[in-house]
Amino acid sequence: MDYVVAIPSYNREQTLKRKTLAMLERHHIPKDRIHIFVASEEQRIIYQEACPGYKVITAQLGLANARNFISDYFPVGQPIMSFDDDVSEIKQKSGTKLVPIPDLSSFIVQAFLLCQALGYRLFGLYPAANGMFMKEKVRLDLSLIVGPAWGILNPGKELRINTEDKEDHERTILMYIADGGVIRYENITPITTFYKGAGGLVETRTIERVKQSADYILQTYPDYSQPKKTNRFGYDEIKLKCKVV
Numbered sequence: 001m002d003y004v005v006a007i008p009s010y011n012r013e014q015t016l017k018r019k020t021l022a023m024l025e026r027h028h029i030p031k032d033r034i035h036i037f038v039a040s041e042e043q044r045i046i047y048q049e050a051c052p053g054y055k056v057i058t059a060q061l062g063l064a065n066a067r068n069f070i071s072d073y074f075p076v077g078q079p080i081m082s083f084d085d086d087v088s089e090i091k092q093k094s095g096t097k098l099v100p101i102p103d104l105s106s107f108i109v110q111a112f113l114l115c116q117a118l119g120y121r122l123f124g125l126y127p128a129a130n131g132m133f134m135k136e137k138v139r140l141d142l143s144l145i146v147g148p149a150w151g152i153l154n155p156g157k158e159l160r161i162n163t164e165d166k167e168d169h170e171r172t173i174l175m176y177i178a179d180g181g182v183i184r185y186e187n188i189t190p191i192t193t194f195y196k197g198a199g200g201l202v203e204t205r206t207i208e209r210v211k212q213s214a215d216y217i218l219q220t221y222p223d224y225s226q227p228k229k230t231n232r233f234g235y236d237e238i239k240l241k242c243k244v245v
Contacts, residue, residue, distance in 0.1 A: 001108075001113065003078075003079035003080065003109065003112060003151070004033050004034075004035060004074065004078065004079070004080055004081070005024065005029065005034045005035065005080075005081045005082075005083065006070050006074075006080050006081070007020060007036050007037065007082070007083050007084070008063060008067065008082075008084075008085070009037070009085035010038065011043070012086065013046055013050035014050065015085055015086050016036070016050075016051065016085040019086050019088045020083050020085050020086065020088075023087060023088060027104035027105060029105055031055075032055070034055065035055050036051065036054055036056045036057065037059040037066055037069065037073075038059060039058075039060065039061040039066070040058060044056050044057070062164055063164055063167055064161040064163060067167060068160055068161055071159055072157065074154050075154065076154055076158075077153055077154060078153070079151065080152050080153075080154050081108050081149075081150075082149070082150055082152070084148040084149070084190075087190050087191065087192045089190075089191040090104055090107075090125070090149060090189070091189055091190075092187055092188045092189075093134040093135075093136065093188070095131070096131045096132055097131050098129060098131050098189065101188060107188070108151060111123045111183070114138075115151070115183060116153070118181070118183065119179060119180075120175075120179045120181045120182055120183050121152055121153040121179055122150065122152050122171070122172070122175040122176075122179070123145070123150065123151050123182065123183035123184070124143075124145030124149070124150035124172075124182070124184050124185070125145075125149055125150070125188045125189050125190055126184065126186050126188060126189040127144060127146040129189045129191055134187050134189065135187060136186070137187070138183060138185055138186065139186055140183060141181065142172070142176045142182070142242045143182065144169060144172050144184075144239075144240055145171065145172045145175075145182055147168040149190040152175070159171065159174055159178075160174075162216065162220075163216055163217065164213060165210045165214075166210070166213040166216075166217050167213075169217050170221075173217070173221045173225065173240065176224070214227075214237070214238050217238055223241075224240055224241060225238050225240055225241065226238065226241050227239075
């Protein structure tokens with residue numbers, strides 16, 4: 001399976017180098033598979049100096065724009081594994097504990113093969129790194145595919161993201177509508193920091209912008225989303241629901 005790795009990043013070249021790139025290197029994923037997408041030519045130069053040997057591409061400012069740029073950059077059908085720039089490890093459930101996945105590349109390949117077998121193009125991981133709640137199963141219903149780590153058989157222009165925040169909710173809903181299902185591994189999870197860390201979306205995220213994104217999802221996809229209580233950081237949350245026929 002000839003997959004590629006896509007990492008959108010903004011003002012986090014050292015975080016990217018220390019976390020996501022270090023993780024990929026530990027798992028022996030070749031540099032020529034990895035594509036780093038940045039917001040400007042100035043950023044490209046900074047990242048290229050910080051991360052020699054990696055392909056750094058000038059995309060567009062904003063996560064929604066970057067996601068759409070990545071979809072257009074690769075050919076339709078291309079298996080793309082997407083990581084945020086602050087993923088320090090991918091772990092799997094072992095009893096009630098979490099341990100590093102032994103072979104990340106093998107898992108990615110097997111996940112894409114399952115996508116092909118089932119006819120679903122999007123897969124992802126359990127959203128919380130807590131072995132007490134994770135299960136040894138794979139979900140195929142409308143389950144949120146969180147942004148830090150997910151894979152897709154590239155739909156190209158069929159998938160357009162419109163929200164700067166909650167973009168993982170919108171992608172999940174759109175691919176569920178298009179394919180009739182998405183794949184989520186309940187026993188595997190990314191190790192990352194939500195709503196924290198310098199650089200990235202944190203620099204521009206506001207409570208109001210998150211609210212606008214949540215309202216957009218709720219108004220645009222009322223059959224597939226509903227409000228959820230505000231989280232401990234003060235941001236509006238939503239949850240996905242299956243359309244009742």
